[in-house]
Amino acid sequence: GAVVSQHPSWVICKSGTSVKIECRSLDFQATTMFWYRQFPKQSLMLMATSNEGSKATYEQGVEKDKFLINHASLTLSTLTVTSAHPEDSSFYICSAQWTSGSSAKNIQYFGAGTRLSVL
Amino acid sequence: SQQGEEDPQALSIQEGENATMNCSYKTSINNLQWYRQNSGRGLVHLILIRSNEREKHSGRLRVTLDTSKKSSSLLITASRAADTASYFCATDAIGTYKYIFGTGTRLKVLA
Numbered sequence: 001g002a003v004v005s006q007h008p009s010w011v012i013c014k015s016g017t018s019v020k021i022e023c024r025s026l027d028f029q030a031t032t033m034f035w036y037r038q039f040p041k042q043s044l045m046l047m048a049t050s051n052e053g054s055k056a057t058y059e060q061g062v063e064k065d066k067f068l069i070n071h072a073s074l075t076l077s078t079l080t081v082t083s084a085h086p087e088d089s090s091f092y093i094c095s096a097q098w099t100s101g102s103s104a105k106n107i108q109y110f111g112a113g114t115r116l117s118v119l
Numbered sequence: 120s121q122q123g124e125e126d127p128q129a130l131s132i133q134e135g136e137n138a139t140m141n142c143s144y145k146t147s148i149n150n151l152q153w154y155r156q157n158s159g160r161g162l163v164h165l166i167l168i169r170s171n172e173r174e175k176h177s178g179r180l181r182v183t184l185d186t187s188k189k190s191s192s193l194l195i196t197a198s199r200a201a202d203t204a205s206y207f208c209a210t211d212a213i214g215t216y217k218y219i220f221g222t223g224t225r226l227k228v229l230a
Contacts, residue, residue: 006161033214043207044162044220093161097216107153108209109217112161 002028004096006111013084014119021079021114023094029074030096034068034108038091050077084118091115123208125223133226138195140224143188143206149211151184152218153193156205165193165206200230 003026013019023033032051036044048064050056050071056066066088068080077096081088097108123144132138142151150169153161166182168175168191175182181194195202205225209218 034217036220041225043222046206046217046219049217091159095162095218107150107164107167109164110154115159 001012002026002096002107002109004030004094004109004111006094006114008114009112010117012117012119015085016083019081019084019116021092021094021116023077023079023096023111025075025096025097025109028096028098030077031074031098032095032096033077034070035069035077035079036093037096038093038113040091044093047079061111063116081116084116086118089118120132123210123219125206125208125221125224127224129225129227131229132198134198134200134228134230136198138202138226138228140193140206140226142193142221144193144208144210144219144221145189146210146212147186147189149213151182151191152209153180153182153191154207154208154209154220156223158204162168162207165210195226198226198228200228202221202228 005024007022035047038044046059047062048056048058048069052071052074056069071077093113095108095110096100125142152167153165156162166177168182168184179196184191206224207223208221211218
């Protein structure tokens with residue numbers, strides 16, 4: 001399967017600082033990337049969808065000014081958690097897919113996730 | 120919420136037994152995927168089944184899809200201790216490209 005690299009895998013930061021997480025598709029061009037958040041022992045919650053070269057679409061309840069998403073190229077999307085606070089501590093996972101002519105062919109591949117701990 | 124429901128929430132079986140997990144969703148879909156997640160790790164893609172397919176196999180995995188009931192099942196045969204993980208289904212509704220995840224099933228296989 002396709003490879004999606006997510007970096008860093010773990011980050012600890014002080015409250016008030018900003019943290020950037022990178023998501024790269026290594027062997028395919030990702031027309032769309034997704035960012036998820038996961039709390040312990042819970043499912044993945046979709047935060048936003050980003051298409052290359054356009055603004056991200058955020059899910060209801062997700063603060064766009066808090067979670068800045070950039071998808072500047074077909075192989076890289078970044079999530080920046082701005083002015084992080086302890087309640088932002090979570091596991092963040094990205095995924096990438098390419099969109100074929102038929103929507104039925106879309107497959108989504110996931111990064112290994114980033115564990116964010118805000119002190 | 121469009122999030123799917125999975126049952127059981129937790130399942131504990133002996134090595135060698137079969138494990139069955141079920142997933143129900145709410146809207147018509149293009150595809151349904153099953154993923155596995157080991158504790159604190161990323162997701163590993165297991166199987167994708169398209170809306171016009173009814174059954175798929177991959178090694179010890181068997182997935183069925185019933186679009187009339189909006190449900191799917193994942194069967195793991197001859198389970199091993201290494202199969203211990205959380206399993207999630209994810210669906211993409213017609214007209215969208217985003218996947219919504221189910222609540223997950225935590226499987227524990229006892230050696």
